């Protein structure tokens with residue numbers, strides 16, 4: 001259902017009256033939102049706007065929102081409330097809010113009503129209409145637009161990349177998995193894959209623009225191609241790998257249930273596919289995994305980990321874990337700690353379960369009290385910190401190729417970049433190294449980070 005609401009407000013505002021206008025975008029949430037904000041920036045620049053670096057002197061402020069956890073929602077409401085002062089000072093300021101959180105009709109309406117100074121509210125599906133919404137705001141109209149059905153893939157929208165050395169490339173959108181805790185399938189719609197040729201074309205274009213590293217993005221990259229004839233993630237990796245000039249291919253996120261042997265083989269044999277897998281485990285308890293609708297067991301998870309290590313001895317794994325899912329007992333939680341202990345992740349994003357309205361888990365009995373969730377999160381984080389340190393120690397003396405992301409010249413000049421397997425390394429160097437691939441030997445571990453020097 002589409003709901004569009006435009007109401008007349010302040011007098012005409014336009015570009016000729018105010019000269020070059022500045023936009024500022026604040027992005028919450030995951031890489032999908034980062035990529036969407038790049039598209040929003042591209043659309044605004046075609047309207048003649050230019051990028052600004054802070055809110056205070058912007059003519060247009062956009063918030064790209066996330067609703068995956070309660071915390072993300074609260075932050076957005078707080079941040080938008082704080083914009084009223086800026087709007088009072090500059091009535092010509094246009095304020096827009098979009099993204100996943102606004103894809104929820106009820107929440108979009110609530111925000112639209114609560115903050116009359118917000119000009120534009122629209123769901124994540126309507127991004128391509130941003131220019132029209134800005135034009136209506138220029139003529140003094142407010143917009144509230146949520147469309148639950150628009151699921152076309154729009155490949156060719158302009159965008160302004162924000163990654164210095166790495167560019168995000170969408171490969172599939174949406175999600176069909178309906179993990180019982182997760183709101184994403186409701187706000188991002190059904191899974192749909194871009195054509196392999198479109199992905200390859202984009203990768204070629206990025207190389208011609210100077211990028212040698214890309215990250216293929218999807219909520220579940222492993223099921224890429226299930227809606228296309230003769231396509232799979234392994235095939236896509238192989239095609240993208242053939243793009244001349246592309247030195248590193250990363251991807252995220254991998255759902256364990258769809259991680260195939262073909263994909264492991266592709267990773268291990270294609271020279272420019274990075275040896276890193278972000279493989280959310282969510283829980284180590286089979287009962288909780290079942291209740292979460294994850295469709296794998298801890299045994300299957302360990303089997304995949306074993307295969308990845310066997311095929312690529314230098315592979316690093318990272319993960320997402322939820323504690324305090326409804327019904328999670330102390331014994332279930334112990335199973336999570338045990339799996340973390342066994343796998344040895346390089347790092348983990350850990351979360352307290354946050355009930356999301358409309359999801360199955362939100363109405364499950366045996367919701368876990370916050371105090372217990374907090375305690376489990378603390379214990380899990382303590383264990384993961386220990387494992388991360390141990391993981392780092394094994395790098396002392398190791399030499400690898402770092403793709404230099406940036407250099408901080410403030411105190412001692414320190415450059416940083418990642419090895420192929422996602423390990424971030426710091427070493428003395430100068431800004432002319434940014435974008436280059438440098439051999440770095442790790443000399444020590446400081447505060448959980450790897451330090452080294454450029455190899456002879």
Ligand code: SAH
Pocket residue numbers: 068069181182183184218219220253254255280282320321322351352353354355356
């Ligand atoms: N598509 C990815 C993850 C998307 S959301 C995947 O399937 O792995 C990113 C992470 O947020 C999830 O992996 C999960 O750990 C966490 N998350 C999602 N919903 C949550 C909720 N309701 N409460 C707490 N954490 C949640």
Ligand code: SF4
Pocket residue numbers: 175176177178179182183184185219220255
């Ligand atoms: Fe959410 Fe599960 Fe889909 Fe990931 S796979 S986006 S956690 S429903």
Ligand code: F3S
Pocket residue numbers: 028029030031032033065066067068100101183184187188
């Ligand atoms: Fe959040 Fe939407 Fe990503 S809900 S995690 S920004 S897909």
